[in-house]
Amino acid sequence: MTIAENPVRNGVDTATLFATIDAVKGDPDIAKFRFRATNTWMSGTHNRSTIHGFHGAKQEMNHREPFTLDADHPPVLVGTDNGPTPVEYVLHALATCLMAGMANIAAARGIKLNSVNVAIEGDIDLRGILGISDKVRNGYENIRVTFDVDADAPPEKIRDLVAQSRDRSAVFDVVTRGVPVTITTKGA
């Protein structure tokens, strides 16, 4: 077995990956995760999130450090450009989820990746969020992702990798199918 002989591939510890899948099969509660972020308004469209703790594998855990992320609008959208826009973070979230899947799935299949790059773009008509037209949605009309993969595998295997990354992507599922979101306000 190639996998047993060479357990770390593409930087993925495949032995631990398979052990994790086996552990979840034995106890589905291990798979129940709750992720969190907090966000604080700074000024105008500039605000800052902190991501640190999460629940998973039946325990509270922390990332090794609190991650801080700034977001803002650029001047053309009446902001001060202190960070990417919220909608650019959506593109990033989708690209990074597909990319993590590529690395894991290639490793599991014994395919060595040499380089992988993704370009992603989305079209949005801001008449929606500006309240100018009720016929225009607020969000992206469409999103396009282009993979550029150099791997020790023929084109059809690379296509299969990309397809499986899509089929096992949490963010692809969220972005294409939607999720129920509840918003509440403390004391109001």
Add this chain to the structure above:
Amino acid sequence: MTIAENPVRNGVDTATLFATIDAVKGDPDIAKFRFRATNTWMSGTHNRSTIHGFHGAKQEMNHREPFTLDADHPPVLVGTDNGPTPVEYVLHALATCLMAGMANIAAARGIKLNSVNVAIEGDIDLRGILGISDKVRNGYENIRVTFDVDADAPPEKIRDLVAQSRDRSAVFDVVTRGVPVTITTKGA
């Protein structure tokens, strides 16, 4: 008019905000934006996005600097914790979009914000992405957002602000309603 007397409120230049809306009403093509990101695989589930250029207001533009964002999985998910997970970036994107809306809408309505904090969390059963159960979706089952607002306004006005931020949020629309995503692979 309060707005004319005090055009900058909550750090929002309301005069420019209203001028932007008027400009778009006069020429809808100004509102057509295309946002972009590129992502490069580093090792394992660690990868890095760059966000710099975008198209909008009928021209190519750049943020004042290229923004670089790392993503990874934590050790419990067989990663090396070099950044937030892709699904945490989704929470961040949603929180920051709602927050930017709050600031703009409060400014437009003449409401002074003293502080705004958002807590956001999402539940996900990883049996989906691990390929263990076809009955479990890959993405979040649900997302909850809690606003904590201190503003110079009565509770019902604050509730209205939060509701309008939701109703004009690009990322809320994407996350709750979904977007068509096309994935292609160069040369494969």
